[in-house]
Amino acid sequence: MTDQPFRPIASSLVRKTVLLAIFGALLVTLIQGWLFYRHEASQFEESVEDIVQANLPLLASSIWDIEPEIVQRQVDALAGRQQVAHVQVRVNTGQVFTAGLAKYAGAPGLRAFDIPYPTRQTGRIGTLEVTTNQQLLHTTVIKGLMGILIGYFGLTGLICLLIHFVLRRDLQQPMTQVAKFATALKPGTLTRKLEISQRHKQHRDEIDLVVEGFGALQESLNSHIQNLDVLVAERTGELAGALEAIKQLSVIDYLSTCYNRAYLDEKLPLEMLRAERYERKLSVAFLDIDHFKRINDTYGHATGDEVIRLIAKTSKGALREGLDWVARYGGEEFVIVLPETGLSEAYNIIERLRSKLEATVILYQDSAIAVTASFGIAEFVPGENAADLLARADAMLYQAKQTGRNRVCYSGN
């Protein structure tokens, strides 16, 4: 949004039209005025000429016949014509007849005519001096120009009015409606159609093109949004998957695919809390791989990794799905959590696991490596924390290690 002030198209157009009209008017006035003046001036001259010529014969004969009253009457009549401001007749024998206001005599527009002898062709018996009424000429020209200008500006005014009203109805209002519509448009209301009021016309015009364009825009936006929704759903799915993966990564020990220490630290207290709240049993077992360092040193780390993988897999296989879970506690240690399980039942499960492990071997080149583990079990006692529980299980593990490895110890044993 710019900071420019709002000015309707119609007023802009009207303004330009008026300027053009003024310029045109000046031009018209100059040219037409000059032409008109020329024309009127020559008409004027002609009419004065006609008046004089019409009067000359009678004037001539009344001067010849020496009828001063008639001469004066004629002179008065001449001066009475609107084109004539002042008349003077000078007779050869010295008499002068005048009519009209003296102030006009001799002004620009003085025309002199010979009064001929009525009896013969040549010579004159007097002169007729006529001062034309220049004011009349000017007035006529100005009136004519005024007429032209009034008509011209009248027309211009009408045109401006027309522009104003037509533009307002056919352009401004529809455009304003389009603008309002566009502003109010939201992704959720995209399907609402743009309706322009007062569009009862037989032809399409640019406004209709805009409306149609808007419809097309809305449609494509709409379908795009729908596509996007699908895309978003896909991505969300992918993202969820990625998140899940990440989440998994964050709780899973990469090598063993068991839960990691962090998970144990977070989840075990929760299991214990649940067991306490619902008064259920809970047992944990420490698993430590026997002679792990020696396997690593002897057969390499790759074999060591494989051992760990084997332990993890076997452990998970021996446990109850969906209930028990295994977390890798350290390099060679695992913690097995057994919810809903008391000590004796826990012992059965773990013992079974031990014997399974014992029966498993890893092949390395031509050798078969025996893999065993030692176990320590402790049952949850309400009121204790995770560290305590693990410490007791760890103590049992220690006992198992001390008493020959590849066995299961529990408190009370």
Added chain:
Amino acid sequence: MFKLFLILWCVFFSPALLAQSVVFINPGKSDEIYWVSATRAMEAAAKSLGMSLEVRYAERDHARTNDIARELVARPVAQRPNFVVFSNDYATGPELLRMFDAVGIKVFMAYSGISDGAAREALGRPRERFKGWIGSLEPRAEDAGYLTARALIAQGRKAKAHAADGKLHMIAIAGDRSTPTSIYRNEGMHRAVAEAADVVLDQEVYAAWNRDKAAEQSTWLYERFPQARLIWAGNDLMAFGAMQSWEKRGGKPGKDGWFSGVNTSVEAMDNIRNGRLSALAGGHFITGAWAMVMIYDYHHGRDFIDEGLELNRPMFTLFSPDDAQRFMAYFGDLSAFKVDFRSYSKVLNPKLKKYQFGFSQLLR
């Protein structure tokens, strides 16, 4: 029935037993010397012959002429005149004739009669269509123009007033274009000019018998024709006007410019005697008086039909300074002319075979 006839006879003939009555519709103004003279002459004739004369002035207004006629016609029969005498000035004649003839008043035209043309076609000759129109008497107006122009030219020759081109230049100030009197006088003037090989008429203007207008017009003419020395005027007033403007320019009428006029006013007579006016013709005011004589004779059984019905007779005479003096003696007193007209009546002078209407005989 007989009683009616008797009454009618009395009505028609009783006026004849009384003195016959004449009304003269004078076309001129009651202060115009010429027309007053005309009235006085007619009054002298009426007195001489025992006729009753009533004079009404139209003051040179032809509408008034009609009004007077209408008034006369509207009078009760007993008060109507036997005869009406009028002048066909400004073509008023036909209208008046019709009016009077319709009620049986006899009409005699004096001074100006009917000229040829539309009036003639409408009216015909006396006693034809209009039985009451007994005749007309006109002075031969052409004489006035001719005599004065000829005398003027003679004067100019005597004074050697020729211009550089060897010609005498004349300007004419006439009365009007429509009155027959004016027309005929002009014709007389033109005839005199035509007869003179050494005279050029520069221009003829019309001053309506008016002194001031003649003065104005002559001012222009003197500028226009600086060579003109002879100024012919159709009547006395116009001559005086021309002389006035001549004097205004520093001229001396009779010495460096010569003037002629027509009429027998006192002023004219004076100017003839003092030489300012070079030629004067007149006497035609007597026409009305001659008409009275003719009417008297007609009424008393001596018709003038043997001399014609429309008489056009020489009456004008040229006045020499002596004539002027004599004129003043007989006709100078405008309150009444002491002229006896009885010797001119055929009824009273049976030996008289033909009327003599010349004016000069009255100056003896």
